[in-house]
Each structure stands twice: as structure tokens, then as C-alpha cells.
Amino acid sequence: MEIPYTVEPRPDTGLYNAKLGIWLFLASEVMLFGALFSTYILLRTGNPNWVQHPMDVPLATLNTMILISSSVTVVLAWAGLRLKNFAQFRKYGILTMLLAGGFMVVKGIEYSAEFSAGLFPWTDNYMAVYFTMTGLHGLHILGGMVVLAYLLGPGAKMWDSNPEQFTNRIEVFGLYWHFVDLVWIFLFPSLYLL
Amino acid sequence: MSAHDSPEAIQAETRKYIMVFAALAVLTVITVAVSYLDLSIGLAVTLAMIVASVKGTLVAAYFMHLLDERKTIYAILGLTMFFFVVLMILPVGAFSDHNGASTEVAHEVDGEHH
Structure with a gap:
């Protein structure tokens, strides 16, 4: 049986199903990260002896630049498919993958330096919040990399059989990726600068 | 193909994406620069959250196409x-x-x- 509304929009929602699905998923993600931000506010404002360790701001700034660059490469990859230019999709898709890998490497360097300085999730409340939030965010980056690897590899065969559905898949992936970028935009000042 | 999906429209969108990227990069530099100023915690939090909200709005409005959904x-x-x-x-x-x-x-x- 063929799955309906993978390309054409459903008459009642005006959306193809995957797009509705990703927005519902992102709504749940807003609440997940929202709960963590709320916890952070509660712990920090409720503790007069809050300990804030100095973090590596230059490395975190570099990671911010890397993530916003990857958001651009994702939309350019999607634009490539809409222009029926698979080579453009592939080029910007690979670039996105490299940027995502770069983000994880920089994060790894940061974690390594923090562990060497004796800072662990159980050190104090700040480090617990820091590792929980950046760790969960990092897992989202890793998850995105796995999906993108599939879409650039075996999943790309769909471009030959059903280009419209494949273009929609890239749009849906892009929405997820931009959300991960958006979360970092708030994590960066909250955990590193304030 | 709708006018929205014409090559000209997509190329115009692409130019917009590059401009948004430039704005996000500048705002990131501003966020970091403000953190080095000797501000009270209340003012620092307010400024940082305002800049982050502007950046978040740009990502949501243009990259996630929420301007036209x-x-x-x-x-x-x-x-x-x-x-x-x-x-x-x-x-x-x-x-x-x-x-x-x-x-x-x-x-x-x-x-x-x-």
C-alpha cells in the first residue's frame, strides 16, 4: 500500500505528512529543551552561592559560527534540489556534514579540556546543567549527522525514482537542523557568557 | 511550477539566506562583545536574550520559512x-x-x- 501525502498536501492540513510530523516533533523538542532551560533558571536564581566556571568562549564562538554556516549550507542544498541541480545538493550536503563534524570535534576539545581541569557533571550544579544541555544538544547533532549520511548515501537513490519526495525529505531534515541551530543560539549566551 | 518555485524566486531566496547568515554572524560578534562589557547581571541577561531572540527569529523566519507558512x-x-x-x-x-x-x-x- 502506498503511503499517502508524501508529496501533495493533505486537504485538511495543507501540508504533506512529513512536514506536519516534523513540526509536531519540534514542538515536543521545544518543551524538552524548555524544561531544561527552566530548570537552569530555577537552580541558578535560587542559589546565592552559584559557581560559574569560566568556559572557553572563543571555541564556543567558533562553534556558533560553524552551526549558523551549516544552517546556510542546508538551505542551499535544498535550493539545489528545487532547482533540479543534484550536484549543488550533494556539494552543500557534504559541506553540512563536514561542518557538523567540525562542531563535534570542537565540542570534544572543549570537553577534554574541562575533564583535564577536573570539571565533571557531578562537580557542581553549573557543570551538571552545562554537560546535560550541551550533551543533549550534541546528541541532536549526532542524530542529524546519521540522517544526513543516509540522505547523502543510500537514501539519495530516491532522487531518481521520486525527486519531489526526496526534495521534501531534505526540507524536513533542514527544519530539524535549523531547530538544533536555534537551540544553540540560546545555549551559547546562557551557558558561556552570562 | 508555482511562481514561488521558479528558478528566479529560488535564486532570490538564496541571496536572502546569505544576507541572513551575515546578520547572524554580526549578531554573534555583538553577543560576545557585550559579554566583555562590565554590565550588571540583569542588563547583561536582558541584552544577551534580546540578541539571541533576534537571531532565533531570523533563523525561524527565513531558514524555517515561518514568514510564509x-x-x-x-x-x-x-x-x-x-x-x-x-x-x-x-x-x-x-x-x-x-x-x-x-x-x-x-x-x-x-x-x-x-
């Missing part, structure tokens, strides 16, 4: 934002109950490691 998505996001705001207000409620329990718990937990 279906009503279904706006409805989902409206409901989500309502509950998100409730989540952000919860800590305020925790303090306004005047029992001080949350402060003591946070203090004790952090105090165990010092």
Missing part, C-alpha cells in the same frame, strides 16, 4: 509557545510561594560539593 503550523507553534512560556514562568512561581524551599534545596545540593 500554513495555518496548521502556526496553530501548533502557538500552542507550543504558550506552554513554553508557562515553563519559563514556573521558576518565578516557585519563588513567589515564599516558602523558600527551592532556594534551600538548590543551596544544599550545590553545597554538598564545596
Whole structure:
């Protein structure tokens, strides 16, 4: 049986199903990260002896630049498919993958330096919040990399059989990726600068 | 193919994406620069959150195309934002109950490691 509304929009929602699905998923993600931000506010404002360790701001700034660059490469990859230019999709898709890998490497360097300085999730409340939030965010980056690897590899065969559905898949992936970028935009000042 | 999907429209969108990227890069530099100023914590938090919100709005509006989306998505996001705001207000409620329990718990937990 063929799955309906993978390309054409459903008459009642005006959306193809995957797009509705990703927005519902992102709504749940807003609440997940929202709960963590709320916890952070509660712990920090409720503790007069809050300990804030100095973090590596230059490395975190570099990671911010890397993530916003990857958001651009994702939309350019999607634009490539809409222009029926698979080579453009592939080029910007690979670039996105490299940027995502770069983000994880920089994060790894940061974690390594923090562990060497004796800072662990159980050190104090700040480090617990820091590792929980950046760790969960990092897992989202890793998850995105796995999906993108599939879409650039075996999943790309769909471009030959059903280009419209494949273009929609890239749009849906892009929405997820931009959300991960958006979360970092708030994590960066909250955990590193304030 | 709708006018929205014409090559000219897509190329115009692409130029917009590059401009948004430039704006995000500049705002990131501003965020970091402001953090080096000797501001009170209240002002620092307010400024940082304003800049982050502008950046977030740019990403949502242009990269996630929320400027031009279906009503279904706006409805989902409206409901989500309502509950998100409730989540952000919860800590305020925790303090306004005047029992001080949350402060003591946070203090004790952090105090165990010092």
C-alpha cells in the first residue's frame, strides 16, 4: 500500500505528512529543551552561592559560527534540489556534514579540556546543567549527522525514482537542523557568557 | 511550477539566506562583545536574550520559512509557545510561594560539593 501525502498536501492540513510530523516533533523538542532551560533558571536564581566556571568562549564562538554556516549550507542544498541541480545538493550536503563534524570535534576539545581541569557533571550544579544541555544538544547533532549520511548515501537513490519526495525529505531534515541551530543560539549566551 | 518555485524566486531566496547568515554572524560578534562589557547581571541577561531572540527569529523566519507558512503550523507553534512560556514562568512561581524551599534545596545540593 502506498503511503499517502508524501508529496501533495493533505486537504485538511495543507501540508504533506512529513512536514506536519516534523513540526509536531519540534514542538515536543521545544518543551524538552524548555524544561531544561527552566530548570537552569530555577537552580541558578535560587542559589546565592552559584559557581560559574569560566568556559572557553572563543571555541564556543567558533562553534556558533560553524552551526549558523551549516544552517546556510542546508538551505542551499535544498535550493539545489528545487532547482533540479543534484550536484549543488550533494556539494552543500557534504559541506553540512563536514561542518557538523567540525562542531563535534570542537565540542570534544572543549570537553577534554574541562575533564583535564577536573570539571565533571557531578562537580557542581553549573557543570551538571552545562554537560546535560550541551550533551543533549550534541546528541541532536549526532542524530542529524546519521540522517544526513543516509540522505547523502543510500537514501539519495530516491532522487531518481521520486525527486519531489526526496526534495521534501531534505526540507524536513533542514527544519530539524535549523531547530538544533536555534537551540544553540540560546545555549551559547546562557551557558558561556552570562 | 508555482511562481514561488521558479528558478528566479529560488535564486532570490538564496541571496536572502546569505544576507541572513551575515546578520547572524554580526549578531554573534555583538553577543560576545557585550559579554566583555562590565554590565550588571540583569542588563547583561536582558541584552544577551534580546540578541539571541533576534537571531532565533531570523533563523525561524527565513531558514524555517515561518514568514510564509500554513495555518496548521502556526496553530501548533502557538500552542507550543504558550506552554513554553508557562515553563519559563514556573521558576518565578516557585519563588513567589515564599516558602523558600527551592532556594534551600538548590543551596544544599550545590553545597554538598564545596
